[in-house]
Amino acid sequence: MRETTLRDVADLAGVSPRTVSNVVNGYARVTDATREKVERAIAQLGYRPNVLARNLATGRSGQIVVVVPYLDTPYFAELLQGIIPAARKLGYNVLVDQTDGDREHEGELIGRGSRRFLFDGMIFSPLGLSQEDLAVRDPDLPLVVLGERVSDGTFDHVGIDDVAASTDAVTHLFSLGRRRIAAIGDQPYPTGEAAQLRTQGFRAAHAAHGRPVDESLIISTARFNRADGATAMAALLDHADPPDAVFCYSDLVASGAIHTLHQRGLRVPEDVAIIGYDDIEDGRYSSPTISTIQPDKKAIAQLAVERLIKRITSTEPVPGVELRAEHRLIARESTLGIS
Amino acid sequence: MRETTLRDVADLAGVSPRTVSNVVNGYARVTDATREKVERAIAQLGYRPNVLARNLATGRSGQIVVVVPYLDTPYFAELLQGIIPAARKLGYNVLVDQTDGDREHEGELIGRGSRRFLFDGMIFSPLGLSQEDLAVRDPDLPLVVLGERVSDGTFDHVGIDDVAASTDAVTHLFSLGRRRIAAIGDQPYPTGEAAQLRTQGFRAAHAAHGRPVDESLIISTARFNRADGATAMAALLDHADPPDAVFCYSDLVASGAIHTLHQRGLRVPEDVAIIGYDDIEDGRYSSPTISTIQPDKKAIAQLAVERLIKRITSTEPVPGVELRAEHRLIARESTLGIS
DNA sequence: CTGAAAGCGCTAACAT
DNA sequence: ATGTTAGCGCTTTCAG
Numbered sequence: 044m045r046e047t048t049l050r051d052v053a054d055l056a057g058v059s060p061r062t063v064s065n066v067v068n069g070y071a072r073v074t075d076a077t078r079e080k081v082e083r084a085i086a087q088l089g090y091r092p093n094v095l096a097r098n099l100a101t102g103r104s105g106q107i108v109v110v111v112p113y114l115d116t117p118y119f120a121e122l123l124q125g126i127i128p129a130a131r132k133l134g135y136n137v138l139v140d141q142t143d144g145d146r147e148h149e150g151e152l153i154g155r156g157s158r159r160f161l162f163d164g165m166i167f168s169p170l171g172l173s174q175e176d177l178a179v180r181d182p183d184l185p186l187v188v189l190g191e192r193v194s195d196g197t198f199d200h201v202g203i204d205d206v207a208a209s210t211d212a213v214t215h216l217f218s219l220g221r222r223r224i225a226a227i228g229d230q231p232y233p234t235g236e237a238a239q240l241r242t243q244g245f246r247a248a249h250a251a252h253g254r255p256v257d258e259s260l261i262i263s264t265a266r267f268n269r270a271d272g273a274t275a276m277a278a279l280l281d282h283a284d285p286p287d288a289v290f291c292y293s294d295l296v297a298s299g300a301i302h303t304l305h306q307r308g309l310r311v312p313e314d315v316a317i318i319g320y321d322d323i324e325d326g327r328y329s330s331p332t333i334s335t336i337q338p339d340k341k342a343i344a345q346l347a348v349e350r351l352i353k354r355i356t357s358t359e360p361v362p363g364v365e366l367r368a369e370h371r372l373i374a375r376e377s378t379l380g381i382s
Numbered sequence: 383m384r385e386t387t388l389r390d391v392a393d394l395a396g397v398s399p400r401t402v403s404n405v406v407n408g409y410a411r412v413t414d415a416t417r418e419k420v421e422r423a424i425a426q427l428g429y430r431p432n433v434l435a436r437n438l439a440t441g442r443s444g445q446i447v448v449v450v451p452y453l454d455t456p457y458f459a460e461l462l463q464g465i466i467p468a469a470r471k472l473g474y475n476v477l478v479d480q481t482d483g484d485r486e487h488e489g490e491l492i493g494r495g496s497r498r499f500l501f502d503g504m505i506f507s508p509l510g511l512s513q514e515d516l517a518v519r520d521p522d523l524p525l526v527v528l529g530e531r532v533s534d535g536t537f538d539h540v541g542i543d544d545v546a547a548s549t550d551a552v553t554h555l556f557s558l559g560r561r562r563i564a565a566i567g568d569q570p571y572p573t574g575e576a577a578q579l580r581t582q583g584f585r586a587a588h589a590a591h592g593r594p595v596d597e598s599l600i601i602s603t604a605r606f607n608r609a610d611g612a613t614a615m616a617a618l619l620d621h622a623d624p625p626d627a628v629f630c631y632s633d634l635v636a637s638g639a640i641h642t643l644h645q646r647g648l649r650v651p652e653d654v655a656i657i658g659y660d661d662i663e664d665g666r667y668s669s670p671t672i673s674t675i676q677p678d679k680k681a682i683a684q685l686a687v688e689r690l691i692k693r694i695t696s697t698e699p700v701p702g703v704e705l706r707a708e709h710r711l712i713a714r715e716s717t718l719g720i721s
Numbered sequence: 722c723t724g725a726a727a728g729c730g731c732t733a734a735c736a737t
Numbered sequence: 738a739t740g741t742t743a744g745c746g747c748t749t750t751c752a753g
Contacts, residue, residue, distance in 0.1 A: 114463075115463055123453050127480055141476075160730095
């Protein structure tokens, strides 16, 4: 049994497809009498428009896609809580796609792929793709990039000032009297730009305090997960001269690091102070609660959505801009102790 | 400047659209010579198929949607880590939609909405929709429901045995010598079926141990979040005769409860033992690590995807089945203490 | 205010 | 193996 189409409705109502379309979309004025006739037919037939056909005809879908490396990273999950309502309010539905940070998959998505037509625009958080890879993107796809890449002028970029934020974090540790500060999360390779900016801030804070950086206290990790933090912390504790504080490049890393410290019977912050990054909910409830850098997620979400939709709706080419959201340091028990 | 179409390619290559389509889709055999000609034309024109047009013509999209109430619930995020690869392996792309547990939004999605055509099928985790509401669903939409609803025979349902799992959790607390056991997370209203099954298990365990249930130790919460757990635990501690153990209906609730206990200077599990539900990663790293019920998420994901795709591809109507994944009790520090 | 008809870009039945 | 062509279901220009 075939789906009922707009034409079926038109036939039953005794009007033309044009009129039915008008009624369905609230276009043009339609006589109340006609409208009612049509609506009755729609109800009777259980008609629903085929959104695919509509999209094909109009060339727009009303959907935007948010592409993230991992959906189980709380930072993204929390960011989406801002993005989704912001987009809905502006009449767009949000769908989410996970890439696993896979370079190829990411490339397909921003490239001139055929899925292009499914979405009016994309908010993209790259992981596997280097800055250069971004260049091969589809120039027709309205795009906003999240994170640490710099716009090439054809898309917008929104993030926070990672270097400054990282400097703040490490400065906080210095101000607490810590002197041997480690860093967990560096990624010294092309796609590790986010991590490298944080390392840069780590160094800047040392410089500002006239302290040399002990390179052996900078631990690289493949990702920013709990497991990475746990492993790296273990390595630091096996160091001949272990740190008295650690700057972790995410709250998940911090959570893993704290886990290892507890396993080894060490206290946080008495033995080792820990500060994270992202301000995920987890850190507000864990024991100890985790000091962190709090990016203004709502602002990031709002900016990203606004820019994207401006890009979608504008007929002129929109120049790409760099948008910077605020951040602040939130000091909690993992550095201050229990008050 | 118009997008280049299949017809443009055909013209340039001097073949018919049919042949280009064949080449693009790897259909029928095409002479190597022709194929090459076509491919050259495609490259030269930068052609990409319009997936919308294709979907409209074929009536399928190759996409399935996973609908969850909240993306920032780790349980769903972790479940998706199983669903996405399973679906990709079978040739389907996965998109995720968040409903905020909103009844209306959920209803639209499973109802005969126009978005129906965007997806070949849906894996749906309802929250705002009651068992009855499910009945108004679009009968043509291949559907697999996750969680605690029971299939009406027109869709599949996959979950674990919540009553048994909850009984196990509470029995574990009894076996540790705890006598005053509380429960956090009941939801005594139509959409709280999941919660009610857990409460049922809570009661069953009491019955099995010949212990009466103290109704004042069953705390209802609106959701299963950390904040809910924290608030409920505070209420329990203000009880004239506080519990010595708590069964929390999610690990997030457990995390919140532990937070409150620590704030009040109480020890877990010495003063109060805590067990959660879901086995999210958080609980494996927190202090103390959280005892929990571990649903076999990989199995749930795999079953859901398999059934859905069977439903999508089958021409005959597929009878709805109830699928049950395994669960097991994982005892960690929050009940056993530090060993 | 409504009708007729030409696409949107692709697939696939039918023909050769 | 490839060409022809009629749709898929909707929107929208152009008439009336």
